[in-house]
Amino acid sequence: MEEKKIFKIAAVGDIHVRENDKGKYADYFRDISANADVLLICGDLTDTGDEDEAQVLSDELRNCTIPVVCVLGNHDYEKGRHKLIRQAIQNQNVHVLDGEAITIGNLGFAGIKGFGGGFDTHMLTMFGEDAMKAFVQEAVNEALHLERALVKLEADPMVQFKVAVLHYAPVKATVVGEPEAIFPFLGSSRLAEPMLRKGANVCFHGHAHAGTLEGSINGSGIKVFNVAKPILTKLGYEKPYFIYEVPL
Numbered sequence: 001m002e003e004k005k006i007f008k009i010a011a012v013g014d015i016h017v018r019e020n021d022k023g024k025y026a027d028y029f030r031d032i033s034a035n036a037d038v039l040l041i042c043g044d045l046t047d048t049g050d051e052d053e054a055q056v057l058s059d060e061l062r063n064c065t066i067p068v069v070c071v072l073g074n075h076d077y078e079k080g081r082h083k084l085i086r087q088a089i090q091n092q093n094v095h096v097l098d099g100e101a102i103t104i105g106n107l108g109f110a111g112i113k114g115f116g117g118g119f120d121t122h123m124l125t126m127f128g129e130d131a132m133k134a135f136v137q138e139a140v141n142e143a144l145h146l147e148r149a150l151v152k153l154e155a156d157p158m159v160q161f162k163v164a165v166l167h168y169a170p171v172k173a174t175v176v177g178e179p180e181a182i183f184p185f186l187g188s189s190r191l192a193e194p195m196l197r198k199g200a201n202v203c204f205h206g207h208a209h210a211g212t213l214e215g216s217i218n219g220s221g222i223k224v225f226n227v228a229k230p231i232l233t234k235l236g237y238e239k240p241y242f243i244y245e246v247p248l
Contacts, residue, residue: 007107007246008035010066011227013042013167013206016075017057019050025060031239033065038104039241042206042227043073043113043167045089051081054088061094067104068094071111073167073207097165099145101152106248108159110149114168114205115139117188119175120218124184139188142168147194154198161246164195164203173215174226175208192217202244213242 010032017025032039046053054076061068076085086096095102097111117124117139126136146164153159169175169187178186186208195203195217203217206228213231215224225242232240 004247007105007248008037009040009163009244009246010036010038010241011040011042011204011225011244012229012232012241013204013226014044014073014209014228014230015041015057016044016047017053017060018047019052019056021056022059025057026063028239029060029064032241033063036066036243038066038107039064039068040109040163040165040204040227041068041070042165042204043071044075044206045070045072046076046085049076049078049081049085051084051088054085058089058091058094061089064093069102069104069109069111069165070094070096071165071167072096072098072113074113097149099149101149103153103156103158106158106160107163107246108153108156108161109163109165110146110153110200111165112142112146112149114166114170114191115142115188116168116185117190118184119172119187119189122184123189139190143188143190143194146191147198150194150198150200160248162198162200164200166191166203166205167207169205169208169211169224169226170195170203171215171217171224173212174205174224175211177210177212178208186211195222196220204244
């Protein structure tokens with residue numbers, strides 16, 4: 001019997017790179033390259049949403065010799081310079097997804113930032129003031145962008161395993177540990193719906209720094225991992241990145 005190949009995904013979120021971080025991540029990215037086949041960075045690439053911070057990260061990522069798949073986070077939007085941040089980071093080896101998909105080997109990656117709105121029976125609905133409707137609509141739009149990306153993967157005959165990469169959480173389980181009052185600002189169950197419809201195999205996100213590492217989308221078997229760097233550090237990871245193995 002032919003032995004299955006193990007494809008290793010390294011994942012981390014919320015690295016919050018600053019301008020004075022030059023050289024800080026060189027060994028980190030070299031270590032990841034030695035232990036994984038692809039690196040996912042699940043948003044909040046920069047600390048204050050500045051393109052100079054993004055350039056520092058871009059320089060550090062030269063030490064990463066495996067493909068890198070990123071999404072932006074709320075910090076990357078802070079100054080309205082998210083397009084410049086994406087331009088600074090993206091190159092032939094680093095892919096910044098925003099409703100797009102990419103195939104690496106036999107794995108397909110669909111990426112969005114996501115948005116808030118709450119979970120399960122406590123999701124906000126499209127009712128009331130225009131400002132509240134706009135808040136809900138943003139989560140709906142992000143879910144539609146994720147579905148569009150997953151549809152592209154569904155049509156790719158090379159893809160044997162589908163990975164969703166987000167910043168905001170699609171389930172409540174992985175934000176538990178944060179104050180319950182801010183759950184609506186940490187993610188939305190609307191983000192889980194495209195994964196249920198289009199059959200994602202696993203999801204990685206960040207954003208909830210005091211959340212929980214592992215959860216799942218109810219009744220689906222789809223694992224969800226909150227790989228925010230502060231969580232991995234708190235759990236005692238010597239080098240704070242998470243490894244997920246995919247047998248192919």
